[in-house]
Amino acid sequence: GAGVSQTPSNKVTEKGKYVELRCDPISGHTALYWYRQSLGQGPEFLIYFQGTGAADDSGLPNDRFFAVRPEGSVSTLKIQRTERGDSAMYLCASSPAGFWGSNQPQHFGDGTRLSIL
Amino acid sequence: SQKIEQNSEALNIQEGKTATLTCNYTNYSPAYLQWYRQDPGRGPVFLLLIRENEKEKRKERLKVTFDTTLKQSLFHITASQPADSATYLCALPNYGGSQGNLIFGKGTKLSVKP
Numbered sequence: 001g002a003g004v005s006q007t008p009s010n011k012v013t014e015k016g017k018y019v020e021l022r023c024d025p026i027s028g029h030t031a032l033y034w035y036r037q038s039l040g041q042g043p044e045f046l047i048y049f050q051g052t053g054a055a056d057d058s059g060l061p062n063d064r065f066f067a068v069r070p071e072g073s074v075s076t077l078k079i080q081r082t083e084r085g086d087s088a089m090y091l092c093a094s095s096p097a098g099f100w101g102s103n104q105p106q107h108f109g110d111g112t113r114l115s116i117l
Numbered sequence: 118s119q120k121i122e123q124n125s126e127a128l129n130i131q132e133g134k135t136a137t138l139t140c141n142y143t144n145y146s147p148a149y150l151q152w153y154r155q156d157p158g159r160g161p162v163f164l165l166l167i168r169e170n171e172k173e174k175r176k177e178r179l180k181v182t183f184d185t186t187l188k189q190s191l192f193h194i195t196a197s198q199p200a201d202s203a204t205y206l207c208a209l210p211n212y213g214g215s216q217g218n219l220i221f222g223k224g225t226k227l228s229v230k231p
Binding site for chain 2: 033035040041042043044048059091093103106107109110113
């Protein structure tokens with residue numbers, strides 16, 4: 001597709017369950033980012049991929065969060081043992097490259113709204 | 118660590134007026150600064166990027182300024198329209214971390230009344 005695609009658009013699950021959120025970036029974009037956004041706040045960085053490798057995962061809040069990008073395109077954010085505090089909008093963005101000092105805009109998907117009951 | 122403050126959570130103006138939104142940062146001056154627009158339930162959409170050696174950047178009715186002495190960027194929408202109503206986010210590169218990711222402000226929610 002022309003833009004960043006995220007699925008599902010909404011996910012409701014019970015506390016303690018495992019969830020996977022998918023991001024399909026713009027074709028050819030090597031850099032992929034995951035952000036989390038709570039109501040009334042700006043997006044907060046979680047993890048950044050350059051190609052297949054996680055170049056920076058310093059934003060992941062704890063070891064229940066994990067993300068992969070095995071073939072350098074689609075990425076999956078995985079959350080184990082979900083907690084109510086994980087409820088938020090999870091946003092994915094991509095850009096042609098993400099090297100240090102890059103000033104390229106990031107192209108965002110419309111996010112997955114995750115609700116933990 | 119870098120912190121970003123956007124002047125107000127909400128800004129209400131009349132159609133046709135100029136909206137001015139403020140973004141202040143506290144630490145290092147970044148090489149560039151970006152502005153995004155976000156509509157409810159949607160992801161942010163890139164609007165403008167301004168580099169540290171640029172004082173001003175324009176795109177149609179939008180104008181961004183960057184003052185590294187004041188550590189401030191101003192975002193202007195001239196001849197505002199109700200369709201401009203949205204949340205506007207300021208973002209800086211996170212040099213404290215690794216490459217590429219951005220630090221965002223909380224955003225300013227702009228409402229343009231007809």
